[in-house]
Amino acid sequence: QSALTQPASVSGSPGQSITISCTGTSSDVGGYNYVSWYQQHPGKAPKLMIYDVSNRPSGVSNRFSGSKSGNTASLTISGLQAEDEADYYCSSYTSSSSYVFGTGTKVTVL
Amino acid sequence: EVQLVESGGGVVRPGGSLRLSCAASGFTFDDYGMSWVRQAPGKGLEWVSGINWNGGSTGYADSVKGRFTISRDNAKNSLYLQMNSLRAEDTALYHCARVLVLGGVIVKAFDIWGQGTMVTVSS
Numbered sequence: 129q130s131a132l133t134q135p136a137s138v139s140g141s142p143g144q145s146i147t148i149s150c151t152g153t154s155s156d157v158g159g160y161n162y163v164s165w166y167q168q169h170p171g172k173a174p175k176l177m178i179y180d181v182s183n184r185p186s187g188v189s190n191r192f193s194g195s196k197s198g199n200t201a202s203l204t205i206s207g208l209q210a211e212d213e214a215d216y217y218c219s220s221y222t223s224s225s226s227y228v229f230g231t232g233t234k235v236t237v238l
Numbered sequence: 239e240v241q242l243v244e245s246g247g248g249v250v251r252p253g254g255s256l257r258l259s260c261a262a263s264g265f266t267f268d269d270y271g272m273s274w275v276r277q278a279p280g281k282g283l284e285w286v287s288g289i290n291w292n293g294g295s296t297g298y299a300d301s302v303k304g305r306f307t308i309s310r311d312n313a314k315n316s317l318y319l320q321m322n323s324l325r326a327e328d329t330a331l332y333h334c335a336r337v338l339v340l341g342g343v344i345v346k347a348f349d350i351w352g353q354g355t356m357v358t359v360s361s
Binding site: 160 | 273275282283284285288297298299300333335338345346347348349351352353354
């Protein structure tokens with residue numbers, strides 16, 4: 129199972145919106161509405177930000193939103209804040225009854 | 239407090255074995271499926287293995303199939319990963335993670351993560 133493809137880095141100024149893409153195949157992203165997104169600060173455990181493509185767990189800011197079109201999912205961060213600077217990973221359930229993660233995107237707040 | 243704490247990592251020679259443990263607290267352990275996810279130094283996340291609530295169903299990444307075995311002991315609120323025939327490419331921080339459940343429905347995402355235990359495979 130190959131990793132889902134994400135851009136290596138995305139940057140934006142405070143207050144701006146950025147979008148991170150996550151491209152897979154019809155065997156994972158395109159085949160199921162089971163895409164999730166995780167935020168990871170350096171030296172910390174990943175934190176669930178989005179599940180089932182577009183749902184936010186309790187306690188996650190509504191500045192984070194998710195969507196999907198075909199084999200590509202996206203995470204949008206609106207009103208970018210300094211604390212959003214972190215690595216972000218997408219994940220999808222697969223036709224092999226396994227999970228695959230994305231390559232990861234480093235978000236930089238300018 | 240809901241918590242997962244991993245242990246058992248260390249340095250091991252190629253071909254060696256190691257058993258990781260994950261102690262769960264603050265929630266009803268046997269209500270949840272669990273997984274192991276690893277992260278090589280400076281690299282991304284990789285799903286390794288998963289197990290359902292009673293251990294009756296397990297899954298593995300192709301990279302570890304036949305070498306790693308996941309198990310759980312609900313009486314001890316613990317998850318395990320037996321790792322055999324270890325290779326240099328297994329060097330990583332190993333996290334245990336809880337599968338999200340909402341209203342009794344299993345959501346294919348991981349809502350609670352441990353800090354991880356480091357495994358280094360080196361001669």
